[in-house]
Amino acid sequence: QVQVVESGGGLVQAGGSLRLSCAASGRTFNRYTMGWFRQAPGKELEFVAAISGSGGDTNYENSVKRRFTISRDNAKNTVYLQMNSLKPEDTAVYYCATSAGPKPVVAAGEYDYWGQGTQVTVSS
Numbered sequence: 174q175v176q177v178v179e180s181g182g183g184l185v186q187a188g189g190s191l192r193l194s195c196a197a198s199g200r201t202f203n204r205y206t207m208g209w210f211r212q213a214p215g216k217e218l219e220f221v222a223a224i225s226g227s228g229g230d231t232n233y234e235n236s237v238k239r240r241f242t243i244s245r246d247n248a249k250n251t252v253y254l255q256m257n258s259l260k261p262e263d264t265a266v267y268y269c270a271t272s273a274g275p276k277p278v279v280a281a282g283e284y285d286y287w288g289q290g291t292q293v294t295v296s297s
Contacts (some may be wrong), residue, residue: 175199179269182291183209186257189295193254195269195288201202203227203247206272208284209254211293221267222254223277232236232277237263259295 181193195207208223222243223232231243240259245252252269270284 177288178292179288182293184294190257195252202250208270208297210268213265220279225277261295261297264295
């Protein structure tokens with residue numbers, strides 16, 4: 174059974190940084206794209222970033238480019254989201270998900286296993 178578990182959320186002031194981690198098990202980790210999504214209160218689920226199985230291909234939502242970095246350590250079956258220069262509008266529950274496909278796609282429907290989410294709150 175595939176399991177996806179996020180950690181690392183919390184409360185941070187605007188301009189600060191956080192690193193989210195996501196550990197996945199139950200499938201051959203380095204074969205699958207991993208993605209991060211977020212959902213703010215009253216808003217729809219939004220793509221944040223994704224990384225291919227090898228780590229060689231990444232994709233970012235425009236508002237987080239140059240502030241967020243997605244990476245993975247296949248030896249640890251873990252993907253990370255380094256978030257810098259955080260803004261109040263980054264406040265959301267952040268979800269990690271794994272896709273059966275090889276490319277870092279943006280559509281949530283392409284991801285088949287999801288974590289429970291971790292709260293990120295950025296105060297102004």
